[in-house]
Amino acid sequence: MSTLSLPTGAQLRYDDVGSGTPVVLLHAFPLSAALWRAQLTTLSDRFRMIAPDLRGFGGSALTPAPQSLDDYADDVIALLDALGIGQAIFAGLSMGGYIAFALWRKAPERFSGLLLADTRATADSEEARATRAANAELVLQEGSAALAERLLPNLVAPQVSPALLAELKAIAAANPPAAIAAALHAMAARPDSTPLLNQIRVPVTVVVGDEDRLTPPAEARVLHEGIAGSRLVVIPGAGHLSAIERPAEFNLALTELVMRVEAGRA
DSSP: OEEEEEEOOEEEEEEEOOOSHHHHHHHEEEEEGGHHHHHHHHHHTSEEEEOOOOSSSSSSSOSSSSHHHHHHHHHHHHHHHHHTTTOEEEEEEEEHHHHHHHHHHOOGGEEEEEESSSOSSSOOHHHHHHHHHHHHHHHHHHHHHHHHHHHHHHOOOOOOHHHHHHHHHHHTTSSSSHHHHHHEEEEETOOGGGGGGGOOOOEEEEETTTSSSSSOOOHHHHHHHHHTTTTEEEEEEEOOHHHHEEEEEEEHHHOOOOOHHHHHHH
């Protein structure tokens, strides 16, 4: 793991392991790059796996505090510039998917492929914005562990192991309350990305857990149907955090996408 100070003012901690086709992993809320442990350890013998802690999460500093998802996207672009990477496959899960859409708005030429996991294109409803505002107030008043206890059981399938649930709660609880609140406000303010779907011309895979209650398979089908030539993978027994709940199936979907990208270059 390494840390870089970027032109955006952010200081990001990131993993950069393996070699070959670069794959950038954008983690879910309210976690960190630790979400990707199974991908970093299993796939780094085949691809170059890059997993940043988004601003304020994990080992990345909160200052300057992000004002929108665009700030996280700017950090990712600056990180790739610093690493000398022109194009990459981006894999975004949940909030990471929202950031992938922000990246596409800013720099579609940086994409060689895209994996959207357990996410949606639409903006928040008024009810969802109100819930995020309430959660931001809760985390600032009661702390990150309190919010983790409230949110994490709803992010995984009911049959997930107690050990994995405890690990996820610990990852979330370690993040500063101000970072979590900032991300909640940024997600609530994000624009509708539905108009982008028919513009995406790189290889795309849409992944969803069949027990995802937050962004269920119906949301994934909207993405799949809106992005021409995309592949839809529904992972049995996975909830909203499919990459860590069912890593073998997730890794297979990601590997297939990388192989499609590589075949297109041959």
